[in-house]
Amino acid sequence: MSYAAVTLTGIDPRGVIEGGRLWLRGEGLPAPPDRDAQISVGGAAARVVFAAPDRIVLSITGDGGFLMNGMEVSTAVHYGQQVIWVVLNDAGYGMAYHGARIRNISDVGTRYPRVDCAKVAEGLGAQAFHVREPGQINREFMNKVIASGRPTVLDVEIDPDEVAPFGSRLDTLADYFTV
Numbered sequence: 001m002s003y004a005a006v007t008l009t010g011i012d013p014r015g016v017i018e019g020g021r022l023w024l025r026g027e028g029l030p031a032p033p034d035r036d037a038q039i040s041v042g043g044a045a046a047r048v049v050f051a052a053p054d055r056i057v058l059s060i061t062g063d064g065g066f067l068m069n070g071m072e073v074s075t076a077v078h079y080g081q082q083v084i085w086v087v088l089n090d091a092g093y094g095m096a097y098h099g100a101r102i103r104n105i106s107d108v109g110t111r112y113p114r115v116d117c118a119k120v121a122e123g124l125g126a127q128a129f130h131v132r133e134p135g136q137i138n139r140e141f142m143n144k145v146i147a148s149g150r151p152t153v154l155d156v157e158i159d160p161d162e163v164a165p166f167g168s169r170l171d172t173l174a175d176y177f178t179v
């Protein structure tokens, strides 16, 4: 998720897993677990937690990635491992939508009705919260989530019109697909 990859600072060395220049949706799923990993930008968190059981594991992903790989929540519930997923929910494939518009190509298939990712997570046995206001996620709130020890999904509604920080992703895609 580009927001996290571009803006995370102050994380311990080897504390972040992210999937490189393409930032694929839900890409973290096949990533190898890393004993020192703390934050997963994608879906690898449910595997990382087994490799680093002494650390708090947080996954920052989009709703598109969650829809593709969110069943990992069930794995964490099954094994009683806490992972905290932060789902940045803009009701679509935001990177594809904005990338297509910037490149002046069709954005067909990049939007869909908003999915209640918190309800999906609850259905899988996790605890979940809707986050709709700035400041709702704060230290006190996170301390309670962590203290629960439960797999948790935070369904964070974000502005679908806000253009995500692409970094070099568009150039990388152009290298592959010449769009």
Ligand SMILES: [Mg+2]
Pocket: 062, 063, 064, 088, 089, 090, 091, 092, 093, 094, 095
């Ligand atoms: Mg999205």
